[in-house]
Amino acid sequence: MTDDSPREGLRDGPTSRRRLLQAGVGAAGACALGLPFGLPLGPPAARAAERVVRISMQRSSVLFTVLKVRGLLAERLAPLGFAPSWHLFTSVIEPMNAGAVDIHADVADAVPIFTQSANAPLTFYARERGSPAAEAIIVPADSAIRTVADLKGRTVGVSRGSGSHFVLAAALKRAGLGFADIRPAYLQAPEGAAAFEKGSIDAWSIWDPFLAFAEAKRPVRMLADGSGLTSYHRYYFVNDAFVAEHPQIVVAVYEALIEAGRWVKAEPEAAAALLAPLWGDVPPAVVAAANARRTYVVEPVAREQLGEQQDIADVFLEAKLIPRRIDATAVKIFQPSSVRG
Template identity: 80%
Template sequence: MTDGASRRLLTTRRSVLCGGLGTVAASAIGMPMGAPAVHAAGRVVKISMQRSSVLFTVLKVRGTLAERLAPLGFEPSWHLFTSVIEPMNAGAVDIHADVADAVPIFTQSAGAPLTFYARERGAPSAEAIIVPADSPIRTVADLRGRTVGVSRGSGSHYVLAAALKRSGLSFADIKPAYLQAPEGAAAFEKGSIDAWSIWDPFLAFAEAKRPVRTVADGTGLTSYHRYYLVNDRFVAEHPEVVSAVYEALSEAGRWVKANPEAAVALLAPVWGDLPPAVVAAANARRSYTVEPVERAQLGEQQDIADVFLEAKLIPRRIDATDVKIFRPSTVKG
């Protein structure tokens, strides 16, 4: 790596999560991630990521996916996004970041040409609505009239909507502050929002930064499956690449759970030198179990879509089970 590249990499790692997840990771249109690209000859497959894309991060840092794709004539090009819905709708990359269960509702509503090819098994406690420990807010009902930070279109957006509905409230009863996760972290720390609906690793960092109280998490509201999607055209033309990505993700998930200390050591510097305990807490709440998508298991997606329609977050009713699904060739049965 050249001195210039080293400086760029160091700057990226410091600025991405400066102050511990407190600044915007990248622009909404996406920027290549700071680590060095693979220079082997081959066709580039563009892959998007978020800071919560743990398994893709593992594959990138360890170079595993590059090795897996090289015999197929491809090399990965990594792109970090703060907001993923726009690039998913626009088809800006080939294979998209793993996204919370709520995100595909918005992309399907927008008619984005996307195919499901994997999901990460649920982890409902990895999303939560939190308040400072000394806040008078103790229940979801106490959020009435309060300013609540949330990232529009995220899984935590659904957690907030569903929690409000369960308590007999709606978004009309609160003051929603639509903030991307890094912006929400800064607002919560400054006290400019009363509560924050958020997911890991931002949740784990907030818990480590100051004493907080969990008003509600995803338990009983959502399983918080994370879904992996690919552009329709890419999977039709290169199913072998998508199958290879699926297998690599599955192996990465098993590696993280089997090697928790090594996983923390790998992720902490990428996430802005977060304390190991924060990374460990986030990893403990995620399942990292990658499995194929089964249409019969998408009923909860319909529940999310119906809540979003009622909250006027999507313009029309959709059948959340009427989506394209690719079954990787590496999956038996």
């Protein structure tokens, strides 16, 4: 899974690289939305007695971004003796598998299949209600490619392990094709954006905000979105050990995410103005278009609702993207309502 920023240029200084390597994350890039890795926000004296909860983000982690910039999570955690430490990753699967942070970036529905396959010590604690239109397979508007079936023999950009990877696999299967019938170009999202703009790939399977950015840059034709293929839920994870030791912190984060989601939908212009500079000075209208396709409704995870996760896992197994069959419903789930007081 890749960074969801529509612009490149994340700072990744030597301090962040050392910490990531020490955490077993390898070369995954990280920063704290333009700040050095792990730099706390606020006066040091006010934070001296607080414990830090490490939170990872992608640029598509809209609700976490809102909580960070508006200081809402810091306000909720301060009475509990904690302060958030924010870390922006260009690849989230590695830090999720390595336990490099405590609470992880919200991820598309495909990502848990890979982390579960790797036996990562992760617990579901929330999900964002489905937004299938926020993922799509697109081509330039003047392309001769008119349908998914026309992708046979074509070069298609996709981020390996992303929700859009599943959308592409499922769309190909529905059209009677497989990955062997196309030339997949496994590109991180910023690389895919550049390749699509230059015309070095024929099609691109991508998610918002990159989808909205591509639509704003040039006329495109949408071959398929997630409708009928995936609900595109986004899931929120916490390390097993952290939720066992600090369930009240996870509850506070969950409640703050609900608040942020309601604010984004109630104040779309303010939300777009907040996010636009953080996404690389993207026009607010592009941000608003991306936000309009997301529900931002945060809710608990119910095991009986994970059937679609199994569908994703089965498609990925068939495509040999995971080494063995997994039961996608056999995961750890934390219910925020189980903690009182």
